[in-house]
Amino acid sequence: MRRSERIVRITEELLTHPYQIISLTDLAKRFEAAKSSLSEDLGIIREVLEMEGKGTLETQAGAFGGVRFIPGISNEEAVSFVKGLGRELATGDRVLPGGYLYMTDVLGRPDILDRAGRMFAERFGKHQVDVVMTVETKGIPLAIATSRYLHVSTVVVRRDQRVTEGSAVSINYVSGSGRRIQTMSLSRRSMPEHSRVLIVDDFMKAGGTAKGMIELLQEFRSEVVGVGVFMETAEPETKLVSNYVSVARLSKVDEFARNVEIELGNYFSKNYENNVLGNIQQ
């Protein structure tokens, strides 16, 4: 096999299998190549991925050695993505009655989901996530985009219990902003106990829904390793969840002037590690 052909095949295999270890012995056999040639190929691929800010490769040495693709995003690409998003959301007539911001359309766009998913993968990838969890409906596309890059399953919390979900655990929680009692429900079969869970959602105002999901996870004896939201609101400043990562922050919605201001989220703040680690279940 020609070298350039081998490089295309390895690049394709790595990119489409994020976080999955590919054995060097298998590669060597399939491509009838010496491990030293493969190492050279992998060196080039890693160099390009890092240079383009798309992530990196992680190589494990030894007889059972392998390589895996760790997806990511450069700070530069993330900043330019969120700034562009902010401009887009601030123009057009997106302010709805009640002061809500219409952003359902952007949450269905593959380019936006791809970048947000890579941002969450970049930030939470090293925390051994077993499951990405979200609540229906608008958080699902983001959760799917994130779980694809982390190569884990997405689990969807329902607002009501459905016959197609089998037995479920339900909890009541207080929505942070409205102070209303709401219910959420998760199928018993959806997740093994003692899972490490990344919560992903589209929007966080007071954080009541995220807090509800964290409480629900205790019923599954599972641990929250992070909370990622696409858009947080500046108000209220104090959220019910102490640690979370936001892609963007909605600092102002003026229903009458139909004016919106969007800033970079806390993903970009210097002490962002504080938003990931630490006791998130406090």
Place this chain on the structure above:
Amino acid sequence: MRRSERIVRITEELLTHPYQIISLTDLAKRFEAAKSSLSEDLGIIREVLEMEGKGTLETQAGAFGGVRFIPGISNEEAVSFVKGLGRELATGDRVLPGGYLYMTDVLGRPDILDRAGRMFAERFGKHQVDVVMTVETKGIPLAIATSRYLHVSTVVVRRDQRVTEGSAVSINYVSGSGRRIQTMSLSRRSMPEHSRVLIVDDFMKAGGTAKGMIELLQEFRSEVVGVGVFMETAEPETKLVSNYVSVARLSKVDEFARNVEIELGNYFSKNYENNVLGNIQQ
């Protein structure tokens, strides 16, 4: 730039931008390469993609020429995927009270979504899809996986009207199996008129929900170019929608023996083109 490095960069760029035209002039500039060398690189990449059954490249000649990645899946991979899925769904205790089959977990798994998404992209890609549409909740992951490969937006029909969606069009429809009147609603802002729409859903029994979505689309003066479902049921044999593509078919659920039989869907039938083209709105 070394040739192997250039090949990695082009492969990465193509794979992560399905259906998006990349200009040859831009590539030549960025990589300081002659177009003839690029053509050779692209030839190798296309050869590998086709050999591995991952799709192909489409090249447009001329001064404004470009290249784009058309994702796909080989029949071999699709058959082995659906057979494996069938075995998995037939084992384990998946029969729920009422004879429902639990499959929410598989619809959250990235490996399964990836293959189903590529199957729908393979089958519907040539029909100039503008939008992938689904109805909440369980169809959303599939729709997102499909729209990523087709590089179009996903639009989610809601079961009820939400303040965060702005003004919406609602219709009542009759669920095919239960003969109950249900409501579905789609935000006015979600889709421009005269869109070409691919409907994707997780499950089809009688087809009432798909029929409802087709009716809803008439309110948007939009056209259905195809209906793709993950799992159809063998009964009732006559669906309310005449043309659709199914990945798998549930031929038997025995609630008492807790026994399930799953077959290949009509995606694999020889005259599958009949399931895509023709007057789907009849």
